[in-house]
């Protein structure tokens with residue numbers, strides 16, 4: 001793979017096998033079918049600046065409707081280009097499958113997109129609600145390195 005010159009677009013992220021696989025694992029780990037155990041899972045998506053490869057790392061297990069993503073592991077030559085998490089609580093119980101207001105706030109703060117796997121879905125593509133929050137100046141990767149993950153909590 002070639003050396004990347006920009007962060008992946010939301011569309012590219014939604015089609016990347018590593019991202020889809022991470023969301024699928026997070027979804028399974030969320031135990032959506034077991035009401036007492038149901039909880040959010042998620043993590044971070046990394047871009048390797050030398051190879052262009054996208055990889056994912058999971059965050060610690062979340063709570064029923066909360067996930068702490070403030071301490072991402074850091075890897076050599078990699079920058080975080082997106083976050084992902086699940087919304088495993090059923091819409092039949094009144095839960096919103098889409099990005100929450102808090103999600104939008106956090107993503108705007110981070111300046112990176114968030115991919116969310118909610119309960120409602122028909123196709124794999126539709127299952128991923130994407131909250132885009134690219135900052136205007138995010139065309140260059142230097143800004144990605146400066147994402148601030150201090151006290152970040154998704155809902």
Ligand SMILES: [Zn+2]
Nearest residue numbers: 100103154155
């Ligand atoms: Zn959320």
